[in-house]
Amino acid sequence: MKKTFEDDFNLSVIAESGQCFRFNRIEKDIYKVVAHGKVLIIKEMGKNTFDFDCTSDDFKKIWHKYFDLDTNYSSIRKSVKDNAFLCACAEQSVGMRILNQDKWEMVVSFIISQRKSIPAIKTSIERLCELCGDKIDDENYAFPTPMQILATPINKLAECGLGYRLPYILEVAEKVNSDLNYFKTLEKINDDEKLLEELKKMKGVGDKVASCIALFGFHRLNFFPKDVWINRALAEHFPKGFDYKIYEPYNGVIQQYIFYAYRNANR
DNA sequence: ACTCAGGTATCCT
DNA sequence: AGGATACCTGAG
Numbered sequence: 001m002k003k004t005f006e007d008d009f010n011l012s013v014i015a016e017s018g019q020c021f022r023f024n025r026i027e028k029d030i031y032k033v034v035a036h037g038k039v040l041i042i043k044e045m046g047k048n049t050f051d052f053d054c055t056s057d058d059f060k061k062i063w064h065k066y067f068d069l070d071t072n073y074s075s076i077r078k079s080v081k082d083n084a085f086l087c088a089c090a091e092q093s094v095g096m097r098i099l100n101q102d103k104w105e106m107v108v109s110f111i112i113s114q115r116k117s118i119p120a121i122k123t124s125i126e127r128l129c130e131l132c133g134d135k136i137d138d139e140n141y142a143f144p145t146p147m148q149i150l151a152t153p154i155n156k157l158a159e160c161g162l163g164y165r166l167p168y169i170l171e172v173a174e175k176v177n178s179d180l181n182y183f184k185t186l187e188k189i190n191d192d193e194k195l196l197e198e199l200k201k202m203k204g205v206g207d208k209v210a211s212c213i214a215l216f217g218f219h220r221l222n223f224f225p226k227d228v229w230i231n232r233a234l235a236e237h238f239p240k241g242f243d244y245k246i247y248e249p250y251n252g253v254i255q256q257y258i259f260y261a262y263r264n265a266n267r
Numbered sequence: 268a269c270t271c272a273g274g275t276a277t278c279c280t
Numbered sequence: 281a282g283g284a285t286a287c288c289t290g291a292g
Contacts, residue, residue, distance in 0.1 A: 018273060110273085111274095111275095113272095113273055113274085114272090114273080114274040114275065115271085115272055115273090115274060115275090115287075115288085115289090116272055116273080116274095116288095116289080116290075116291095117271080117273085117290075117291060117292085118272085118273070119290080119291060119292095120272075120289075120290045121272095121273085123290075123291090124289090124290090158288095161288080161290065162288080162289090163287075163288025163289050163290095164275095164286095164287050164288045164289090165275095165287095165288080166288085168276095203275090203276085204274090204276085205275085206274060206275045206276085207274085208274060208275090209273095209274070209275080212273080225273080226273090227273035227274085228272080228273060228274090229273065230273085259273080263273090
């Protein structure tokens with residue numbers, strides 16, 4: 001089904017923003033997303049017009065929320081004006097959106113992400129999905145549930161290249177599997193600091209990973225994950241410190257602008 | 268062959 | 281509380 005957006009919406013920017021690992025370009029202007037147990041092919045038809053290969057029912061139920069279509073990102077982007085570096089980052093990130101991704105998938109994906117390159121993260125995640133996720137079609141697999149991971153032999157899981165993160169993932173899978181309301185309970189925590197603290201109780205989840213889970217899984221747009229790229233950008237452009245008050249409650253969106261633009265310019 | 272990767276747990280002081 | 285160090289493995 002065809003959709004035209006007034007607001008910021010760029011497939012390449014979103015796919016390259018590092019927030020998602022199963023959102024990839026498969027051909028020029030064609031992207032594939034595997035999320036929430038579904039495969040979605042999106043074709044860019046022209047300026048801000050896209051063809052989504054899904055039913056209107058799935059679009060309403062899944063993808064509308066996934067792409068956060070009720071939030072106006074261009075107004076957040078246009079609010080950037082105090083600092084030349086930030087303005088440049090925002091300008092290069094036209095089309096950025098913060099996706100609503102699956103919480104469990106975010107937990108595992110960002111535990112895997114530590115000390116790995118983005119291509120290596122993607123490889124590990126795809127192997128894990130193929131190994132124990134539900135088959136969606138001939139070539140695509142859903143992200144495995146905690147139970148599916150726990151039901152898989154350890155030696156098989158180790159073949160996904162998880163390394164020292166495997167015990168973390170198993171421990172977290174046990175934790176989530178033993179409390180079916182785990183994420184519902186966390187969702188109700190309104191205070192960001194308290195949520196961060198709770199997320200960090202999972203083994204293998206520190207400040208950075210917890211911030212990513214909160215931003216990309218819980219859609220808490222004020223979280224500002226600090227990875228190596230962000231730290232380099234901040235050291236270079238904000239030696240006196242970054243003022244998190246200016247862009248409240250959208251620090252997470254600003255972080256994505258910096259990550260996308262700075263990494264593209266320096267890698 | 269060799270370095271480094273979207274960090275964190277653990278062990279120090 | 282804050283700093284140093286080890287850590288699986290793959291991609292370039």
